[in-house]
Amino acid sequence: MxxxxxxxxxxxxxxxxxxxxxxxxxxxxxxLDGNSLGAQPAAAAARAHEVVTNEWGTGLIRSWNTAGWFELPVELGEKISGLVGGGAGATVVTDSTSINLFKAASAALDIQAEDAPGRTVILTQRENFPTDIYILQGLARQLGGDYEVRLVDDAEVAAGLPTALTDDVALVVLSHVNYRTGRLFDMASTTEAIHARGATVIWDLCHSAGALEVDLAGSGADMAIGCTYKFLNGGPGSPAFIWVSGALQNRFAQPLSGWWGHANPFDMVADYAPADGIRRFLTGTQAILSMSVAEVGLDIFARAxxxxxxxxxxxxxxxxxxxxxxxxxxxxxxxxxxxxxxxxxxxxxxxxxxxxxxxxxxxxxxxxxxxxxxxxxxxxxxxxxxxxxxxxxxxxxxxxxxxxxxxxxxxxxxxxxxx
Amino acid sequence: MxxxxxxxxxxxxxxxxxxxxxxxxxxxxxxLDGNSLGAQPAAAAARAHEVVTNEWGTGLIRSWNTAGWFELPVELGEKISGLVGGGAGATVVTDSTSINLFKAASAALDIQAEDAPGRTVILTQRENFPTDIYILQGLARQLGGDYEVRLVDDAEVAAGLPTALTDDVALVVLSHVNYRTGRLFDMASTTEAIHARGATVIWDLCHSAGALEVDLAGSGADMAIGCTYKFLNGGPGSPAFIWVSGALQNRFAQPLSGWWGHANPFDMVADYAPADGIRRFLTGTQAILSMSVAEVGLDIFARAxxxxxxxxxxxxxxxxxxxxxxxxxxxxxxxxxxxxxxxxxxxxxxxxxxxxxxxxxxxxxxxxxxxxxxxxxxxxxxxxxxxxxxxxxxxxxxxxxxxxxxxxxxxxxxxxxxx
CATH class of the missing domain: 3.90.1150.10 (Aspartate Aminotransferase, domain 1)
Incomplete structure (x- = not known):
């Protein structure tokens, strides 16, 4: 006892x-709710004060450069990449998990259509956190009925998708950990099964980043998304992240093609041209205060x-x-x-x-x-x-x-x- | 002299x-750069401290309800609506201007396709802030080549689009004020000209919200977007807003259909069903710290x-x-x-x-x-x-x-x- x-x-x-x-x-x-909203880091209040009074108040517009605001998505992305085995220069912090999934899924379907045309099914867990399903439904709807979102049980996923992975599957979107039950799926073997059938996989790390060891690159994953406000203690609604494997980064084309993802954002030219590499995952101006405070949470993990x-x-x-x-x-x-x-x-x-x-x-x-x-x-x-x-x-x-x-x-x- | x-x-x-x-x-x-990043309100630092230490630190997960975090998009939207003549219950604060334009333009094209099928042109200013153009190009590309983004000179817009408004124009996206020259376009007469030719209009208010009197509803506008970090003094990268006229709100269907826009987000059902009214403009979890501090800037305008x-x-x-x-x-x-x-x-x-x-x-x-x-x-x-x-x-x-x-x-x- x-x-x-x-x-x-x-x-x-x-x-x-x-x-x-x-x-x-x-x-x-x-x-015991840090899986929903992580606790407040002791250094968060001072960081918020610094950003508001010094960076914004005193630095004003200059802080986009002098305080490194423009670099925050890449800087924070690098820190997360280290925690999830993403490797260097592969992750940015930006927008919300839902929006990043939309970008990733859209890009993944484009790549699939090029490499293996005619596949029309997007698989995801029936028990996935609903926003992932809704976003895929919204994307499928926008693509004009060419795609169907198909839901599979967790047991099928745990078994390596032996039945669901038919030849018409283009994309599989999986939460690494089920938000409700806490069930963890094996990233390496599941990714291998998906690739063996020619499909692309996006992993949602909302409930695993900062909670357990993740090895995105080592597992051969294609793309990943996740939030920073649960186990990473970034603060309420702090920006999310998106990771793309090196092989796919320069093939990543997203419809949310805003100026932060442009090759030369300050040239102010009329045609979109994506930046090389990970900056093309970005869209518009980011919530700097939320992002700056999120970095405090990430920095704790540098010592863990x-x-x-x-x-x-x-x-x-x-x-x-x-x-x-x-x-x-x-x-x-x-x-x-x-x-x-x-x-x-x-x-x-x-x-x-x-x-x-x-x-x-x-x-x-x-x-x-x-x-x-x-x-x-x-x-x-x-x-x-x-x-x-x-x-x-x-x-x-x-x-x-x-x-x-x-x-x-x-x-x-x-x-x-x-x- | x-x-x-x-x-x-x-x-x-x-x-x-x-x-x-x-x-x-x-x-x-x-x-003299408040048209790019507004100055720091004197109350901003205290508000940031309150959100970090009390709402997040002490309230923790409970603050989604007790501190009203879930309501911030609607609450701040209401304040902005008052400044831009949007009327009650028509505006939310969320995401970035680029992302909100994507939502609005996608929804507008859907509505047009239903009301006046076959129109294939999206017009915008050649001198528009580039992200607006890029987003429209990204959307057009995603819609599979059915749409073309056509650029028009400011002089043509100022003249009421006499030449550009051909019968194949579905949507016109206009910045109310040119970011570079400061030129202001007349919202009421331009909207009237656009409607007379059967097209829908989205106004970008980034450089007019908080800068001058705007009368969205009185001008008969269809949709509008804008940022809160310029004349509204919301802080670096603070969330943007989106307004939709009453007649179109329940027809607004967006591909970024995340759980915050669901009719019953906590039922956790597997099929997306949009909320009635303005909440359907929302997508995912919002950057609460940035949004809370943005409210301080908006509250100054309540007295102006x-x-x-x-x-x-x-x-x-x-x-x-x-x-x-x-x-x-x-x-x-x-x-x-x-x-x-x-x-x-x-x-x-x-x-x-x-x-x-x-x-x-x-x-x-x-x-x-x-x-x-x-x-x-x-x-x-x-x-x-x-x-x-x-x-x-x-x-x-x-x-x-x-x-x-x-x-x-x-x-x-x-x-x-x-x-």
Whole structure:
């Protein structure tokens, strides 16, 4: 039997323990929603102040050059690329995940049409985060009915798409980790299966970048997108990223061809000509304040060993699941996150018939996870600021709430949060 | 002859004088680039601090609801709508100008294809800010060669497009004010001419929102886009806006169909269904920090009378042009901004063969305008924080630089600024 003292000892021996000081959390809060919105880095407020008062206020228009604002998409992209195995000069930070998926999917279909004309199917997970599906539907609709978006079950994806990968599949768009269940898909073998059937793959790393070791280039992936505000702690709605493999970068043609992607943006010529390489993924002027503060979150990872992050993440989720079974055996709870470590992201999701009310009661106590239909309580485990004792205290609070039906209390509204 | 004392008296009698206190500018600076990046509102730093430390740091994921983050696009849109005559419930703040133009143009072509099939031409100004042209070219390319982007001269637009408006024109995209010359086009009569030939019009208000009185609904316009970081002082790269006339809102179908535009985003269903009304203009998660700070800039306008802003703007630009003629008669300067008030935005542009070097010398002295190829020195006149004496001092500095060839000095790099 595990007890709280054992968890305290694990915290004391945690090699990542010092990173807790890099974040500010409200007193008395256990924050298990960093898979939706990462916590505030301690350096974020000072960075925001610097950008507003010095870069904007004093530097004014000059800061586009002197403060390096123009370079931020590439500079931040480089930092993310290092975390996801993207290699140098392959990633930019810009726009939102949805918009970057539109760019990537459009470019990928163009390349496919050139290399293997006649393919008409776009595959994605039925359980993918809906915006990915919606964007693909919007793109297919705009392309005039030439393409069909086909949805596949997670089990089919996990098996390497043995049935769905027919010869008419042009593009496969896959979330690396399922946002609801935390299920992780194998990037290398799945990419290999997709390529073996001649299709292109785009990986959505929203729930894996900063959460676990990702090896985009080593897996042979074609393109990837993801956000910076979950495990990367970039701040609410901070800009997203897009990665394209070296072989495809100069073939990347996107319809959102704005001036930031032009070969010579300040020549102000009337015809679009894409920049060489990764700048062509850009469109218009970027939200500099949000982007500058996002860099603070990324810089914390420069000191973190992703293997250690992944190792602690798995220990935390193992512990969470073990304690749920140990402490809550008599409740109608199902653990929906895979028990096998290789199939698990950095969260634990459980179901309970009163899931929404139970999560509200937890939040009332300062233990913040979130709720997703139907019946799913999600607990994000972010190793840089969550400890083993936090997991113990969470499951104990759950036990008290469930044993004593303490969910019939005034509730917070917790549904309206971001994936 | 106008002298400095006369300008000082005008400043003393300026009814907008008190607004200068709403902005922080570096000591000794005359800032005439607010048409590219507006100055820092005095309340911006505190707002940024509040968002980072309280809303993000303490509120965490809950702030999507408790701090109203989800509502910001609509809330800020409402404030902008009031400034541009858009009416209630017709505008959202989101993404970038380029991306919003893509959405609007795509939706407009769909509507046209339904109402008047077979039209294949998209018209825009040859001298439009290039990103507008590039986006239209990208859209046309994605639509598979069905559409052609045709460029027209400003003189043709000013004349009401008598020649260019052929029966195959589906869509006209016009910048309300030319970014380089400051030329203003008449929205009502031009819209009427476009509608008379059965085409749809999208107005780009980047250089008119917050600069002069705009009456979108009264002009019968169909759609509009614009940025918040110029005359609206929203901060570097702050999110853009999109307005759609009431009649077209529920016909607005966009390919960037992300989850923020879904009728029921938290139901997480697999099929896209657009929200009723303006939320369907949205795509993905927004850069909340940049958007929150942009609201500070908009709130200043709640206290400003746009008629007074326009009146002072015209007085400032009249003065600027008069002084250029009075003080610099022997230099090879051409004023490219129209002298007629009704054809002028809120800037004065002049050419000089050594324009780039001359602007560099001005910036060296703390007088910040910018330079645009070829040979154009731009001076943005933002009535909330620029005074008549500032105009005098600027022209006097120009006189000293030109009379004494003081431009052969070490230079700032001034080209890399944003439209």
């Amino acid at each position: 595990i007890d709280r003292a054992a968890c305290e000892i694990r915290d004391q021996n945690d090699p990542l323990r010092a990173f807790r000081e890099d974040f500010v959390l409200p007193p008395g809060t256990i924050y 060993d992703m293997a250690a992050v992944r190792s602690k993440s798995l220990e935390l989720s193992d512990l969470f699941m073990t304690l749920v079974e140990q402490q809550l055996p008599h409740h109608p709870i199902e653990i929906v996150t895979p028990r096998e470590r290789e199939h698990r992201g950095s969260q634990v999701s459980i179901t309970h018939p009163e899931g929404f009310a139970v999560m509200s009661a937890l939040i009332e106590r300062g233990i913040i996870g979130d709720y997703r239909e139907p019946s799913v309580l999600r607990f994000g485990l972010t190793p840089l600021y969550v400890g083993f004792t936090d997991v113990w205290d969470t499951v104990e609070a759950l036990r008290d709430i469930l044993d004593n039906r303490r969910w019939d209390l005034p509730r917070h509204q917790v549904r309206g949060s971001v994936t | 106008i002298d400095r004392a006369a300008c000082e008296i005008r400043d003393q009698n300026d009814p907008l004088r008190a607004f200068r206190e709403d902005f922080v500018l570096p000591p000794g600076t005359i800032y 009378d746009m008629a007074a802003v326009r009146s002072k703007s015209l007085e400032l630009s009249d003065l600027f042009m008069t002084l250029v003629e009075q003080q610099l008669p022997h230099h090879p300067i051409e004023i490219v901004t129209p002298r007629e008030r009704e054809h002028r935005g809120s800037q004065v542009s002049i050419t000089h063969p050594e324009g780039f070097a001359v602007m560099s010398a001005l910036i060296e002295r703390g007088i910040i305008g910018d330079y645009r190829e070829p040979s154009v020195l731009r001076f943005g006149l933002t009535p909330l924080y620029v005074g008549f004496t500032d105009v005098w001092d600027t022209v006097e500095a120009l006189r000293d630089i030109l009379d004494n060839r003081r431009w052969d000095l070490p230079r700032h790099q001034v080209r890399g600024s944003v439209t």
